[in-house]
Amino acid sequence: MPDLTDQMKQLAREAAADLVGVASADRFEDLPAEENPLSIFPEMTAAVVIGRRITRGTLRGLEEGTNQGLYDMFGYSWLDTQFVAMSTFEVVEWLEDQGWEAVPIFAFPPEVAPQGIPVREGAVAPNVYPDMNKMAVCAGLAEMSWPRIALTPQFGHRQRFQMILTDAPLEADPLLEANLCGMCMQCAEICPLGALDPDDSETMVVAGREYTVANVDYSKCRKCQNGARPNRYHPAGPPDRLGAVCMRTCMQMLEDNDKLDTEFHTRFRIREPWAIDVAGQLMDPQQVKIGPGAGTGCGDPEGFNEADRGARM
Helix, strand or coil: CCCHHHHHHHHHHHCCCCEEEEEEHHHHCCCCHHHCHHHHCCCCCEEEEEEEECCHHHHHHHHHCCCCHHHHHHHHHHHHHHHHHHHHHHHHHHHHHCCCCEEEECCCCHHHCCCCCCCCCCCCCCCCCCCHHHHHHHCCCCEECCCCCEEECCCECCEEEEEEEECCCCCCCCCCCCCCCCCCCHHHHHCCCCCCCCCCEEEEEECCEEEEEECCCHHHHCCCCCCCECCCCCCCCCCECCCCHHHHHHHHHHHHCCCCCCCCCCCCCCCCCCCECCCCCECCHHHCCCCCCCCCHHHCHHHHHHHHHHHHC
8 A cells, every 4th residue: 555655646637737745854954934834833743845837838929929828827927826735635635534634835036035923932033935946956856057047957946846844754855966957058048138147156955956047137037038027026125036037048958958848849949039128128139149059058968067066966
């Protein structure tokens, strides 16, 4: 008979989850109290991270610059607040039917805190919101990329996550060993607003691993008209960049260099990418640095993978 962890994962897949991973509580030791799941449920033993994909076709209208709304619904709004939420809640119900407490957590930005005062001595101020990119890393589903967005072997950046905190005795998944992000800097090169500086990085520690990540200028991202969206929960949170030209370029690099498990019969980027500058003017195609087939950094296993491994593992 399958054990509790296997049963839970099977139920999650039946509830349409594309990704499901388990993190043990000790993987949150590096996180500040303001975004630490243990602040919410100190008796938790494990966290279940649920992910559902942003379909590649959902990005087509953005890539062509001809339809913004289909991403807004299927990739930005409905996907998180309805589709992922339903998968997550079905797993919550199942765990509680087995007699284990399960706390559903959605992707509210941790930058919003604090929103109140501590209710007891030594407690953190409400509200505590875990960073879902970091949670996906802790659950063994993803690695942290240089532009500070979690990448999975299945979909790259194309997914949204929610999570469940539980006292159920679930077995943790191993941390991901993938080396997806090669720090090729193509996301920085193509950004029309200069929100990413290849020379401006810092070290982020997640689940005991060090990742080199960009110091993103979110004030510029908030002005982006190239597929970025406001944070769907609160303006204090970072803008949503999953549909932006930087991350669509990242996806194309991952696909071109066979970094992902999923394969398609046709290339995603067929035409030169378009870009709108900070003044809201369409840029000349020659000013947009990354065209079809450009860039090789993501596929250089003798270069970045070995040289960068020490900084990222």
